[in-house]
Amino acid sequence: MVKAKKGGSEEDFMALARAQRETTKLASSAGMVMTHPPVGPSKSIDEVLAENVASTAEGLAQEQAPAPVPQFLLKDQKRKDLDSKSLPISEIHHSAYQVRSVADPDYIEQLMQSIQQSGVISAIVVRPIERGYEIIAGHHRFEACRRLGHASVPVEIKQMTDEEAAKALTSDNFVRKELGAYERYKHAKMLSDKGFCKTGREIAVVLGVSPAQVSQMKAFDSFPPGAKAILETNPTLIGYDAARKLENIATAETDLFTEALLQLSEGKLQQNRIEAWIDAKLKSGSLRLKRSHFVRISRPGLASPIKLTYTDREAKIQADGLNIEKLQKLIEENLEDLLL
Numbered sequence: 001m002v003k004a005k006k007g008g009s010e011e012d013f014m015a016l017a018r019a020q021r022e023t024t025k026l027a028s029s030a031g032m033v034m035t036h037p038p039v040g041p042s043k044s045i046d047e048v049l050a051e052n053v054a055s056t057a058e059g060l061a062q063e064q065a066p067a068p069v070p071q072f073l074l075k076d077q078k079r080k081d082l083d084s085k086s087l088p089i090s091e092i093h094h095s096a097y098q099v100r101s102v103a104d105p106d107y108i109e110q111l112m113q114s115i116q117q118s119g120v121i122s123a124i125v126v127r128p129i130e131r132g133y134e135i136i137a138g139h140h141r142f143e144a145c146r147r148l149g150h151a152s153v154p155v156e157i158k159q160m161t162d163e164e165a166a167k168a169l170t171s172d173n174f175v176r177k178e179l180g181a182y183e184r185y186k187h188a189k190m191l192s193d194k195g196f197c198k199t200g201r202e203i204a205v206v207l208g209v210s211p212a213q214v215s216q217m218k219a220f221d222s223f224p225p226g227a228k229a230i231l232e233t234n235p236t237l238i239g240y241d242a243a244r245k246l247e248n249i250a251t252a253e254t255d256l257f258t259e260a261l262l263q264l265s266e267g268k269l270q271q272n273r274i275e276a277w278i279d280a281k282l283k284s285g286s287l288r289l290k291r292s293h294f295v296r297i298s299r300p301g302l303a304s305p306i307k308l309t310y311t312d313r314e315a316k317i318q319a320d321g322l323n324i325e326k327l328q329k330l331i332e333e334n335l336e337d338l339l340l
Contacts, residue, residue: 086152089145091132092124097166097194098139099186100173100235111144120145123154125172127165133157136165137172163196167206174208180235181243182228184209185217216240219247226258234265242271248296249275252309256281 114121124138135142136158145153160168170187173179179187184207191197191206200214207214220243223231227250231237238246238261250257256278263269269277297306307318317327331338 087155088152095134097169099190100183108144120154123156126155127160136168166196181239182231182235185220188217216244219243222247222251224254227261230261
C-alpha cells in the first residue's frame, strides 16, 4: 500500500505511486515477487528438491499401490535368504513336488536360443536340501541350460520348508504356464496327499481357482490307470466339465473308457461322442451282458462315498467302514425283494 509522506502534496503522492509500480513490474518480470519475507532457517536447493521428491513418492504410494508380487519371489529379511549366485548344474535337482512333465520341446528350444543370445536373464529359484539344491521355479530354464552344456547356472537361493516349497512351485506353475485340466488336478492332489492343504478351499487359494473348480478336478480320481496314462502325455485332452460328466462311465467301463480316450487322443473320436461310442460297443455281441451301471451314495458322516457297480450278472460294493456282518444279514433278509 502507498502512503504519502506527512504534509506531502497530491503530486508527491502520485509520483511515489508510479515509482512503486515500476519497481513491482521489474521484480515480477524477474520472477522474484515476494509478498512476505522468508520465515525460519534457509534451505539449500538440494534439500528442497529432496523434500519434494519424498512428498511426491509418498503421495503416489497412497494413490496407487503396487501390484502384488508372489510371496515366494520376495526375500524374507527375517530368514536371511542367501544372495544370488551361480551353482554347478550337478548340484541342482528337480523338485519332488513338480508333478507336471518338463517335456515341452518347442518351449525348451526357444529358451535355448534366447539363452545363447542373451544369457539367463532370470535366475533359477532353488532351496537347499540334503543332497544339494532343489528347483522351486525355473525347471524349463534349467533344462535348457543343461542341454546347452552349461556347467553352472545363476540361481537365487531361498530357505523354504517342504510345505512352502510345494505351494510356491504350484503357484509359479499356475501363474506362468498354460496348464491343462489334468495337470491342475495333479497339483491339487499332490497338495492334498502330502497334507499341505487340508481342505478344498485351501487348495483353491494356492491354485488361484474357485472351490467349485477344485471339486470338479476330483473327477479325475475315478479315471482308470490306463486313461490317466493317456492324459499324462495329453493333459489338455479333456477339461473339468467333461471329466465330471464322464466320471461314472469311467468307473463302470474302465477298458472301454480307456479305449475311447485313446481314440480321442488320436483324433478318431470327438469328446462329446465318448458316451455314445461306449454305448454302441456295449450293445454289440458279448459286451451286452457285461454292461455296467454305477451308483454313488454319499451322506454326512461317511468317511468316503459308497460306490455300487452292477451288471446283469453281478454287483460290487466299494466302501470304507462298512459292517460286513450287518450287510450280509440285510441282504439275506431282503433277498426275495432284491431278486428280479
